Amino acid sequence: xxxxxxxxxxxxxxxxxxxxxxxxxxxxxxxxxxxxxxxxxxxxxxxxxxxxxxxxxxxxxxxxxxxxxxxxxxxxxxxxxxxxxxxxxxxxxxxxxxxxxxxxxxxxxxxxxxxxxxxxxxxxxxxxxxxxxxxxxxxxxxxxxxxxxxxxxxxxxxxxxxxxxxxxxxxxxxxxxxxxxxxxxxxxxxxxxxxxxxxxxxxxxxxxxxxxxxxxxxxxxxxxxxxxxxxxxxxxxxxx
Amino acid sequence: xxxxxxxxxxxxxxxxxxxxxxxxxxxxxxxxxxxxxxxxxxxxxxxxxxxxxxxxxxxxxxxxxxxxxxxxxxxxxxxxxxxxxxxxxxxxxxxxxxxxxxxxxxxxxxxxxxxxxxxxxxxxxxxxxxxxxxxxxxxxxxxxxxxxxxxxxxxxxxxxxxxxxxxxxxxxxxxxxxxxxxxxxxxxxxxxxxxxxxxxxxxxxxxxxxxxxxxxxxxxxxxxxxxxxxxxxxxxxxxxxxxxxxxxxxxxxxxx
Amino acid sequence: xxxxxxxxxxxxxxxxxxxxxxxxxxxxxxxxxxxxxxxxxxxxxxxxxxxxxxxxxxxxxxxxxxxxxxxxxxxxxxxxxxxxxxxxxxxxxxxxxxxxxxxxxxxxxxxxxxxxxxxxxxxxxxxxxxxxxxxxxxxxxxxxxxxxxxxxxxxxxxxxxxxxxxxxxxxxxxxxxxxxxxxxxxxxxxxxxxxxxxxxxxxxxxxxxxxxxxxxxxxxxxxxxxxxxxxxxxxxxxxx
Numbered sequence: 016x017x018x019x020x021x022x023x024x025x026x027x028x029x030x031x032x033x034x035x036x037x038x039x040x041x042x043x044x045x046x047x048x049x050x051x052x053x054x055x056x057x058x059x060x061x062x063x064x065x066x067x068x069x070x071x072x073x074x075x076x077x078x079x080x081x082x083x084x085x086x087x088x089x090x091x092x093x094x095x096x097x098x099x100x101x102x103x104x105x106x107x108x109x110x111x112x113x114x115x116x117x118x119x120x121x122x123x124x125x126x127x128x129x130x131x132x133x134x135x136x137x138x139x140x141x142x143x144x145x146x147x148x149x150x151x152x153x154x155x156x157x158x159x160x161x162x163x164x165x166x167x168x169x170x171x172x173x174x175x176x177x178x179x180x181x182x183x184x185x186x187x188x189x190x191x192x193x194x195x196x197x198x199x200x201x202x203x204x205x206x207x208x209x210x211x212x213x214x215x216x217x218x219x220x221x222x223x224x225x226x227x228x229x230x231x232x233x234x235x236x237x238x239x240x241x242x243x244x245x246x247x248x249x250x251x252x253x254x255x
Numbered sequence: 256x257x258x259x260x261x262x263x264x265x266x267x268x269x270x271x272x273x274x275x276x277x278x279x280x281x282x283x284x285x286x287x288x289x290x291x292x293x294x295x296x297x298x299x300x301x302x303x304x305x306x307x308x309x310x311x312x313x314x315x316x317x318x319x320x321x322x323x324x325x326x327x328x329x330x331x332x333x334x335x336x337x338x339x340x341x342x343x344x345x346x347x348x349x350x351x352x353x354x355x356x357x358x359x360x361x362x363x364x365x366x367x368x369x370x371x372x373x374x375x376x377x378x379x380x381x382x383x384x385x386x387x388x389x390x391x392x393x394x395x396x397x398x399x400x401x402x403x404x405x406x407x408x409x410x411x412x413x414x415x416x417x418x419x420x421x422x423x424x425x426x427x428x429x430x431x432x433x434x435x436x437x438x439x440x441x442x443x444x445x446x447x448x449x450x451x452x453x454x455x456x457x458x459x460x461x462x463x464x465x466x467x468x469x470x471x472x473x474x475x476x477x478x479x480x481x482x483x484x485x486x487x488x489x490x491x492x493x494x495x496x497x498x499x500x501x502x503x504x505x506x507x508x509x510x511x
Numbered sequence: 512x513x514x515x516x517x518x519x520x521x522x523x524x525x526x527x528x529x530x531x532x533x534x535x536x537x538x539x540x541x542x543x544x545x546x547x548x549x550x551x552x553x554x555x556x557x558x559x560x561x562x563x564x565x566x567x568x569x570x571x572x573x574x575x576x577x578x579x580x581x582x583x584x585x586x587x588x589x590x591x592x593x594x595x596x597x598x599x600x601x602x603x604x605x606x607x608x609x610x611x612x613x614x615x616x617x618x619x620x621x622x623x624x625x626x627x628x629x630x631x632x633x634x635x636x637x638x639x640x641x642x643x644x645x646x647x648x649x650x651x652x653x654x655x656x657x658x659x660x661x662x663x664x665x666x667x668x669x670x671x672x673x674x675x676x677x678x679x680x681x682x683x684x685x686x687x688x689x690x691x692x693x694x695x696x697x698x699x700x701x702x703x704x705x706x707x708x709x710x711x712x713x714x715x716x717x718x719x720x721x722x723x724x725x726x727x728x729x730x731x732x733x734x735x736x737x738x739x740x741x742x743x744x745x746x747x748x749x750x751x
Contacts, residue, residue, distance in 0.1 A: 078715065079715065082672065082718045083710075083714050084675075084677075084678075084714060086683075087690045087710055091697075094701070095704060098701060145357070147355050148358070148359050151351070151353060151358070151359070151416075151419075154308055154310060154346055154351035155420075155423060156345075156348075157343070157374070158340075159339075161375070165370065166359055169361050170361050188575040192577060192680075194577070202575065215582075216585075216586035216590070219586050220586075222578050223570070223582065226574040227569070227573045230573040231573060247360060247361050247404075247405060248360075
């Protein structure tokens with residue numbers, strides 16, 4: 016088999032599978048980003064809250080999920096999640112092993128890690144909002160909810176975009192580790208292609224290049240978003 | 256309660272920790288009064304202003320706005336507003352202009368001005384925009400309506416902030432050192448707007464270091480010193496020959 | 512809670528700790544040396560070297576570490592000239608491959624961090640050094656490097672903690688470090704939570720010690736300041 020055949024879209028070619036796998040990688044990362052955004056918002060508000068115990072919980076969350084190897088977290092969610100699903104199954108009268116779908120386990124694990132980083136991003140963004148602007152909102156008679164919706168949220172989102180971009184890149188690379196659960200995302204598919212053709216070097220290079228395409232494309236997307244969000248900033252700050 | 260009292264403050268006390276900043280301040284502002292509050296930094300004048308619209312909660316004292324008292328309860332020996340709803344409503348009736356402008360940086364000037372009327376007062380947006388444009392015309396920055404605050408000079412930002420407060424149709428305007436953060440050449444344009452407001456009959460409380468404004472525009476001058484009102488009177492008396500020694504020394508430092 | 516089991520698990524995991532530490536220490540020190548070389552090329556006058564460094568940083572930061580590790584572990588053996596070279600006895604060792612991949616990858620991140628540190632050196636400080644007759648190596652050694660290192664320290668400490676976590680990937684090329692052993696224990700005992708707690712504790716203690724060491728170093732290097740420096744955001748810096 017020639018290289019062209021191996022890499023083509025034909026019956027024995029891997030191109031279609033690899034591109035599909037890249038799409039799955041994006042899906043895992045995007046799902047993780049959404050899960051992480053919800054978790055991150057909750058954890059950030061816990062860390063900013065007046066209650067000491069909430070702050071402690073938030074602190075423990077970010078310390079654990081930023082400090083423990085991603086791979087270990089993926090194992091725990093995958094195996095632990097499957098055990099939990101099996102337990103629920105047997106409770107409902109279903110005997111036998113039930114697995115947590117690897118997509119769900121993977122997105123959840125990467126999402127929980129992403130949530131810890133996003134929490135720090137949102138906290139930083141909140142602290143960067145000018146106190147004076149919040150005071151002006153109070154002084155004009157805005158109630159708490161209105162202040163949050165009209166003044167805090169839009170600014171947190173704007174200030175958080177660069178940080179979220181970093182978290183996205185991190186999650187994109189973390190998603191490669193989900194391959195250990197057998198999910199045929201880009202890393203796993205590259206491995207299968209390399210193993211079944213015995214062209215390890217070639218396929219890992221191709222897989223790596225596809226990841227580079229994904230990271231640099233998403234980098235460009237986030238840079239554009241940042242420029243758009245910063246149009247209210249002076250030119251010198253918009254560049255930063 | 257005399258209905259002509261736009262603002263009535265009785266015996267306000269405020270401490271930060273063990274340091275008592277305000278030691279019993281009372282003040283009465285009638286409709287159309289323009290009251291300048293002078294004093295060295297640390298005399299408590301800004302804190303006093305911030306207590307009026309409850310950005311700081313006074314430990315003791317009463318505040319009445321247009322005949323309505325702000326309800327307080329005692330909680331661990333501290334005053335606390337009884338109803339946040341009332342506080343928010345009262346605040347919407349008091350305009351506040353800050354030393355550092357505090358325009359919302361993510362909104363254009365026009366959006367800043369209509370924000371309160373549309374979302375707090377829940378008035379129709381089209382009316383608010385029409386009024387906002389008139390206000391921008393009045394403070395002289397109509398051409399900046401779609402610019403963001405960061406692209407304006409300090410003087411323009413402060414005039415926009417004044418327009419933002421006026422858009423709420425406040426009963427009293429509070430100015431907290433509105434020109435202190437400005438370059439000297441930009442002070443005049445802000446003072447002109449404030450003078451025009453005074454001439455229209457707006458009730459104003461102005462914490463300032465601008466002696467000429469206090470003397471020429473206001474109808475009453477209050478001099479605060481170490482948390483109490485040292486002297487209080489019409490500008491011609493205060494700046495005249497029978498000024499208190501402390502005030503005389505204070506204005507002496509300004510070369511007025 | 513089953514304390515004898517936890518104790519037994521802890522013992523088994525701690526037996527793998529020396530392997531994790533060896534991976535970590537070797538790859539961080541090799542990566543540091545390599546990073547200095549790359550940052551020197553990146554900011555130097557030679558256009559070829561500069562572009563090579565740019566490409567290096569782009570590739571190693573833009574693709575997942577796992578694919579880099581697999582490329583080295585599976586890919587290199589495919590080539591006859593490597594298999595018959597004097598390097599083969601080393602390159603066939605999973606441990607060597609893991610260290611190599613970890614070092615190459617962290618060098619990319621570290622180079623970018625140090626470049627950021629260099630950019631934070633004010634031109635006036637350099638001018639002042641030139642004014643008293645410093646140039647070349649002396650200027651770099653006495654002025655540029657110390658100031659840049661001080662600026663880069665917070666971000667570098669984050670990168671070093673990331674490296675602790677990255678050593679977990681070595682288990683996927685059959686190096687039995689802590690995460691690999693934990694995974695084996697989980698699949699043998701199905702007691703996911705207990706094993707996770709023990710393994711997480713080991714990593715968190717390790718991170719804590721590293722961060723304390725960096726904090727001490729930072730205090731030593733910032734004796735000239737009155738107030739503590741602001742910590743950098745914890746996410747990795749963006750792709751260049």
